[in-house]
Amino acid sequence: MLRQIKVTNFRRFDNFTINLKEGNILAGPNNCGKSSIIDSIRILVSCLKSTKRQTPEILQLEDGRIVDAHIVPEHRIGINLANSIHNYNDEDAVIEATLQDGSKGTVLLSRIRPIRFFVEQDGKRLNSASRFNAAFPLNCSIVPTLGPLEQDEHWVEDETIQKGETTRISSRHLRNVWYRKSELQFAAFAADVAQAWKGIEIQKPERQLGHPKFLEMYFSENRLDREVHWAGFGFQIWLQILTHLSRANTNNTVVIDEPDVYLHPDIQKRLLKILRERYAQFIVATHSVEIINDASTLEIVSIHPDLKNAKRIRSDEEYSRLYQYIGSSQNAELARVAKARKVIFVEGKDRKILAAFARRFGFHNLHSGAVPFVELGGFGGWQKAKHAIWAFKEILDLDVSMFCLFDKDFRSDVEVSAFETKFRTEGLNCIVLRRKEIENYLLDIGAIERAIRKRVAEKDVKSPDMQTVVGWLDEITTTMKDRVFAQVLEKTELFYKREQNRDGNGNKNDISAKFQKKWELFEGRVELSPGKELLSRLNERLQDEGIGHLTLSMILQEMKDDDLDPFFRDTLSSLDRFCE
Template sequence: MILKHLTVENFRNFESVNIDLTNRNIVFGLNDIGKSNFLSAIRFLLDRNFRRNGFMDSDFYNKDTTREIVITLKIEIADDEENDDNKKIYTMMSGAIPSGAEEIYIQLKSEYNSETLMGEPTLFWGVDLDALEGIPSSQSYYDLDKYFNVVYIDSSIQLENTFKRYSKEILKGESSLSETERKVLSTHINNLNKSVGKLSTIKTFEKELVDEYKKFKDEKNFKVSIQSEIELSNIHSKLTPYILDENSENYPTSGDGRKKILAYTLLTLENRRLEERKINIFLIEELENHLHRSMQIAMSYQIFSDELFKYLFMTTHSSLIVSQMDDVNLIKLFKDVTVKGKSFVYRVPEEYKTLKQKLNQNLAEAIYADVVLLVEGPSEKILFERILKEKCERYESYGGYILEVEGINFNEYYKVLTALGIKVIVKTDNDLKKVKGKTDCSLIGINRCQRLIGKKEKRNITGIDSTRYEKDSNYKVETKRNVFSIYPQTIKRLKDNNIYLSRVDLENDLYEVIPRIMDKLARDNHSTKNGVDYLQNAKLINMIELCTGISKQGIDKIYKHERFECLKSLVNLCCQ
């Protein structure tokens, strides 16, 4: 069973939203964009307890109760006929699904009733979206409610409430106890009830009640008895969870983090027992609240490795919570006149499996932005942040973000971010690679950019003096400048797509703009090297020193120069 698509129409802040799904879905976006409403749409469709209260007028988009609410879920069942969840679907739908069906639809519709002041949900299912049939029901209980179990976990989950609900399962009356346990427990309970009734404070209160009563009506034989009524059937309500450690045998769970983890544990334990009978669908909101970073990472490992969470919708603002994500659907909600959504099925490429956590954390930071500038590494980021401090200090609050790829292919970030509707700017080096044993160089930098926009890669350049290229750094730089100059149309097309290729690399581009400042930095540090070599010798440390001492005039020169148009592009897209 594969969740494929969700359509939400005329519901709360969604006029019309169409989202591709997979079985694990991460929902994100700005605050108040509708993430909780998105989960509520799924709850109305599949959760009987949530659905049975119906729709209020405020549940209709812009309170337009003349239009009906429609929520439609498409599910693929062709992946494996022997799949247990597929079998549940066939059993659930019985005669409503023909043999060999590849996909089904479950749909909710609701029209507002001005007399009852609510919208009554009506459910349909079938294999033809244009000819769905009503789902059999008894009052508010539909046949699909026997097979779907929606587990909603919000950010304010309380251990006490969760444990109270679960504790009923621990002592299911006398049937869960042996004969000996039942007799011993009953004796203790009876003795406890008698002891409570004999307490002096209880007796005093009984007398005070009788005296007060006789002021209203004097009855000679009137008596009051206050008794304890603890029974085996309600003893579960008196249970309290404690965490034991080596130093204390009675330490009540008190920290918010520990309470949340224990509450999640109870929920997973409870719903793991339902897997054979029902299809568990987890809806989790902002799991990270009150959790230390180590706990967030631990929860990420659990969620994305445990088969219990195979059907998941989760909202989060934490890159740590999704640090272990793989084979998930990223769903970004954004405002474009009305709220829209874009999604992208993200799988960690095989070559980055060992860097999964780094790749995922970088992505999870960037997907919340509206405009992302991709750069090679920390030197670019430090320099660009220093310049932006003068030109648009609050660029991040306006939706901008600088992401250093740190050796990970630009393409892995570019394809995810652009698919989610995020504007992406790229600044990358004009790298060349000498072909061993030949006078050829492959155009690594240009072709890296060409791939990003789906254009054909350029052929190798020829006529390279191999000996000079390997030993003469000036010759290597001039070769790169020559490559840059012979592809003006390509460079322009890349710029039109917000992809900016260095003429050589960061340091050489910078030297075209502020050579005196860079050479002076080298001399001040007693170096005989020129400004480029000095910066490249210890890139990060020396770049920090340059950015610390550079004047506003120097910054202005860099910002206005064509080699650094990427910064103007970022400012124009998010700060204007």
């Protein structure tokens, strides 16, 4: 069992230590370093697994120490190490893991040297594979990045399953895994599925009738059998998480990064219960209030990159500070509402981008900042906005006007229309963007191409033409297609199920046909794709080409009046009038 993780000069951390117990829920807002801690464990475990059968070699370190160590090829790590060095300096990034028995494993990551992995145990020589492994007996199971299941899954060899079981391609082999399990093992898995998803019964995979090279896995809901590929994304993710957990032994440390991204709050709590009851230790990174609320005493660990040590939460006062930390500056913004008598509710960090658009296109009232913004957590936060206005009226005797702006996310046009209508019937101002998120309104080819050209002028590299830029964006969005469709399908089916609407619009074939029609056009892909991710991956390509990355402001500066989406212009205009 892991007792401590210490990272030095790694990612966001200059020097950071986290002491671990049986239950560890790493909490904090986005970009605080939770995933970096999880990745440090991934790197350590990858080094351990890839060298398990190898004899260590004697190595002298820069500080003069002589150790028995392994040189680990970077391709065996399975993680992009390009940004692993803190602030891109020339020092090694150091990952140190101490086990309960005091033995310590260390990984050194360098810009100029290969990856080095060594173990220290009371000064003993560890000059054989068996001694090295015995000195650092870490049993750790890490749930990899998950994705949608394959529509058509081929039967594959055992070796193929083993190679991919701890990687992001594990979703391609879920049916193969359970096809090989015994009836007893599958029964335990099916019981876990049924307990979390009431009314659903999962069936053991079988060879496809007439096409034995393919495997099928069905589940029953309301007496209707469907293949798991047709299930919602959340259910597919739950099947995969249970599959990875089934590989772990009771003495294992289980590691999961942000399961709340995929799972309904009730399923998150179910997952936490399984981790507590079945495994010696678990480490979960999250910013989910539901998981934090369900945590036991001392399980919550606050991660803050500016501190030297993680802080384990003990008192009600510390819980309050943690909630404030996760919620950023919401409380301060609420205090400004009383003065302005108006408030704009938005998702996440949308207000900064809104202000930038307002400044660029001359919406001065919106840009002035006189009306405060308060962050909500998506569609589900609309009730919070409504209750906040009620509280100002009934408790503080203040009449406060509100305007809500939501990202469309992966929701259907029908759901968006129904949502806006619900607001209007209650006399409230609300607009839902018609693209996945606000960053999608920066995805104008002309502006991007001009921004690249200006960036290239600063360097001695060839400027790509517009057709090349379009090709890059096409390549990126193509890799997103299946994942985006899985999310669109899940959101649409959930909406029709919730509204008890059983007409043809909720049929998967209809949903798929509408999706395919939109996706054929670049404008459709711009609407549906995750904008932040698309821009991030475009920047990766630009870095590879030696051009350097584009900031959002660089693109925005190159946008002309005609480049701004008409619907979004009307939205900015409505917000500007509200701020008068």
